[in-house]
Amino acid sequence: xxxxxxxxxxxxxxxxxxxxxxxxxxxxxxxxxxxxxxxxxxxxxxxxxxxxxxxxxxxxxxxxxxxxxxxxxxxxxxxxxxxxxxxxxxxxxxxxxxxxxxxxxxxxxxxxxxxxxxxxxxxxxxxxxxxxxxxxxxxxxxxxxxxxxxxxxxxxxxxxxxxxxxxxxxxxxxxxxxxxxxxxxxxxxxxxxxxxxxxxxxxxxxxxxxxxxxxxxxxxxxxxxxxxxxxxxxxxxxxxxxxxxxxxxxxxx
Numbered sequence: 001x002x003x004x005x006x007x008x009x010x011x012x013x014x015x016x017x018x019x020x021x022x023x024x025x026x027x028x029x030x031x032x033x034x035x036x037x038x039x040x041x042x043x044x045x046x047x048x049x050x051x052x053x054x055x056x057x058x059x060x061x062x063x064x065x066x067x068x069x070x071x072x073x074x075x076x077x078x079x080x081x082x083x084x085x086x087x088x089x090x091x092x093x094x095x096x097x098x099x100x101x102x103x104x105x106x107x108x109x110x111x112x113x114x115x116x117x118x119x120x121x122x123x124x125x126x127x128x129x130x131x132x133x134x135x136x137x138x139x140x141x142x143x144x145x146x147x148x149x150x151x152x153x154x155x156x157x158x159x160x161x162x163x164x165x166x167x168x169x170x171x172x173x174x175x176x177x178x179x180x181x182x183x184x185x186x187x188x189x190x191x192x193x194x195x196x197x198x199x200x201x202x203x204x205x206x207x208x209x210x211x212x213x214x215x216x217x218x219x220x221x222x223x224x225x226x227x228x229x230x231x232x233x234x235x236x237x238x239x240x241x242x243x244x245x246x247x248x249x250x251x252x253x
Contacts, residue, residue: 001057001096001188003027007043007085008062009034013100013161013180017060020181024188027056030063043081049088058096058188061085061138068129068251078134086145096152098187099142101197103159103173103209104132107248112208119247121157121198121213128248139197146195154187154217158200159209165225168232169243169250172206176223179203183219190217209247 001024008014009028018026018035028038029052041048043063053059063085064078082099089097107128112119125136135157142153159173160166161180175183179202187198198213203221211221234240243249 003056005056005059016177053088053092060098062100074130082138099155101155102135105135109247118210128251155197156200171225174225179221186219
């Protein structure tokens with residue numbers, strides 16, 4: 001991969017990748033400026049998306065609403081926008097899309113009990129919100145564009161991607177900025193991935209989600225949220241219980 005388009009490049013994860021994703025020429029797109037030379041446009045603009053996809057080898061699709069909202073907003077931005085990205089990529093002949101999915105696509109799955117097997121990367125959808133539904137539909141579009149058009153699509157079911165975990169649940173679900181870049185780099189450079197879903201987490205001591213899918217594409221996380229454990233305190237009993245019980249944590253409340 002030589003040229004990569006990042007949508008949502010001005011966002012939190014987009015900023016992490018702009019600073020850390022090396023070895024490729026980045027083309028940046030967002031509704032807000034994402035640095036010098038970035039494209040200021042939305043993923044729901046088909047003409048802008050087709051122009052942005054022209055001449056790139058891959059798209060990293062981060063753009064959209066990053067949490068729960070009204071159905072109308074989720075539909076118009078996350079669902080229609082993700083369709084627009086896949087369709088523009090197809091029309092421009094882009095070979096690969098790395099899609100920022102979310103643990104909230106499977107948020108109502110129960111977390112494993114102690115000594116139970118870790119949850120697999122290809123867990124069936126059980127969304128916890130309209131936001132989670134949009135991620136399920138994004139994954140479904142990825143499967144369609146692979147099966148019908150031969151596009152390689154890697155869907156990253158991202159856990160909690162912040163500079164440091166923000167709560168006790170994050171000790172299991174954290175994805176560090178460095179590991180985020182390693183994960184995306186692996187998704188961009190692995191050979192013939194086809195269509196697949198992969199958990200987006202670091203090598204956390206308390207994780208309950210498998211790292212096997214990441215290893216299969218060459219992702220080897222280096223960070224562990226456990227170094228932050230002493231700094232974190234419990235939140236409300238309801239949020240803590242949701243974090244222990246379900247993949248999606250407090251999104252299930």
